[in-house]
Amino acid sequence: MAAATRERALETAVELLGAEGVRALTHARVDERAGLPPGSTSNWFRTRRALLGGIVDWIAEHERADFDPAATPAITGLDQLIESWCALVELQTGPFAARTRARYALFLELAGDPDLGEPLRRQRREFERWTEQIVTAAGIADPAPATRALMALSDGLLLHRLTVDPTLDMRPAIERAVRALARS
Template identity: 30%
Template sequence: MPRPELTPRRQQLLLAAMEVVAENGLRGLTHRAVDRKAGLPEGSCSGYLRTRSALQGALASFVAARLEDDVRRLADEIAHHGEDLAKAQAMTQSLFQQWLGAPALLVTKLELAMEGSRDQELASIFATSRRELVEVVEETMALAGREHSDERAEALVAALDGVLLGALQRPAEDQSAYLADCLTHLMGQLLADRRGAH
């Protein structure tokens, strides 16, 4: 998916917008709130993103791209370790804990994804991003010598989304154990079969 040019100022505004949503929900996302969070003069955000719709769309694309980049890096690391399922699980848990340690990215994604049920533009952004993530996961399963298919990769992505949501709703001190337990069961079921196994 082509990405809009991300100038330093645009990135500053979108990072601030992400923090605004994480702290105040999508209802709190205004141009003025973003300017305040970014420490910029009033009118800065609207100079780049004139409407609320433009701001939401740019933020959705920004969040989706950051998540996709993280998942692609994880996929490269997993592929490098071949068929080591324990290593794949540990690296996946490490990324999830990184996201949970600074949850603005996840919270903003969830807020915007829910809004996508009422906004076709947002829905389209996340549908495209989801399709690309599923392709990355399927490629990773194939390279690791696991049984793979589009449906299997889609199921794994959906299940991992659920694990992240479940972890996000738990106290910070419980998240690590919860992730380890869920990922052991989930990745063992969906990644353990070798290609051609019956």
């Protein structure tokens, strides 16, 4: 029961952070939105810093589960890479949009905080390693710079879809980038 309350508080905190930003995040608002008794979130996370740390860990844990490399089909060519990358961006800007917004808000908020920011950066490095393996399997000869370029493009597409044009067809940009990276 207690673990379910903690999970509900964190899930609600991520949704609140993703919808309204860092300034809207308070223990009381999380309790209210989650339908928890007042003080529930502070029982788990005594300070704002502790709550932010809990959110960072929650996001990383759920992203690892949702994008587990072992659960993803093997990518063996450029067409599969393009399809998979488009699907990934769709998920991040569709069903996981609040979490994606929350992650970006945390990156900005915690940029100068080495302790709280490190789990986010570690998660990013993990995702980069995973992406580099995929890029290599797809047949791109120089995978490290290709990975950085593909991830930078994806960050731009994610931000664009989340802030400017939620219906943007990102496939042409992803396809053009992947094919250009394969030629270079």
